[in-house]
Every structure is written in C-alpha cells, then in structure tokens.
Amino acid sequence: MRLVADIVRGVEVNKALNILQHNSKEAAGRLEKLLRSAIANWEQKNQGKNIEEETLVVSEIKVNQAGMLKRISAAPQGRAHRIRKRSNHTTIIVDSKK
Numbered sequence: 001m002r003l004v005a006d007i008v009r010g011v012e013v014n015k016a017l018n019i020l021q022h023n024s025k026e027a028a029g030r031l032e033k034l035l036r037s038a039i040a041n042w043e044q045k046n047q048g049k050n051i052e053e054e055t056l057v058v059s060e061i062k063v064n065q066a067g068m069l070k071r072i073s074a075a076p077q078g079r080a081h082r083i084r085k086r087s088n089h090t091t092i093i094v095d096s097k098k
Contacts, residue, residue: 001027001030001031001063001088001090002063003025003027004020004023004025004027004028004031005027005031005061005063005090007019007023008020008031008035008058008061009058009060009061010057010058010059011057011058012055012056012057012058012097013035013039013056013057013058013094016035016058017032017035017036020032020035030090031090031092034090034092035058035092035094038092038093038094039051039056039094041094042056042094049096054096054097055096055097056094056095056096056097057094057095057096057097058092058093058094059093059094059095060091060092060093061090061091061092061093062089062090062091063088063089063090064088064089064090064091065086065088065089066086066087066088066089067087068084068085068086068087069084069085069087070082070083070084070085071083071084071085
C-alpha cells in the first residue's frame with residue numbers, strides 16, 4: 001500500500017485517479033476508491049465552491065499498521081505454521097492548491 005501511496009502523494013486529483021486506474025497492484029484499486037470518497041467529502045464540505053474551478057491536490061497520505069489476524073496453517077509431521085494476515089489504516093487528505 002505504501003508503494004502506491006508514494007506514487008500519488010502531492011499529485012493533482014485527476015492525474016492521481018488516472019495513475020491508480022492504470023496501476024496493476026491490488027492496493028491501487030483500494031486507494032482509488034478511498035480517493036473518490038475523499039473527493040466526495042471535499043465536495044460535501046465545500047458546497048459553495050465548484051470542483052472544476054478548484055485545483056484539488058492529494059496533500060497528504062498516511063499508511064499506518066493496523067491489527068493483524070493470526071491464523072494457523074497445517075505443516076508436515078503434525079506441526080503448524082503461523083500465517084499473519086496484515087491490514088492497515090490509510091488516511092488521505094485532499095486540499096485545494098493555493
């Protein structure tokens with residue numbers, strides 16, 4: 001997730017959406033959905049402003065570690081291997097360029 005977030009950080013919103021649509025990583029689809037939500041939130045909070053007139057930029061992206069699901073996978077001779085299913089918390093801040 002951090003690899004894709006580094007590509008999009010500081011980029012104009014339309015260009016960032018284009019980058020995420022054409023990126024082959026799984027995290028790109030999730031970040032695209034999150035970015036669309038951030039844009040919709042910006043529109044909701046700034047109802048007097050027009051989105052075409054403003055230059056929206058992805059000003060900040062933070063990807064932090066979240067909880068981990070611990071599972072067990074069967075191994076030879078009655079042993080077990082631990083599988084750690086990791087997740088993360090992602091924060092996107094969209095702001096108009098001054």
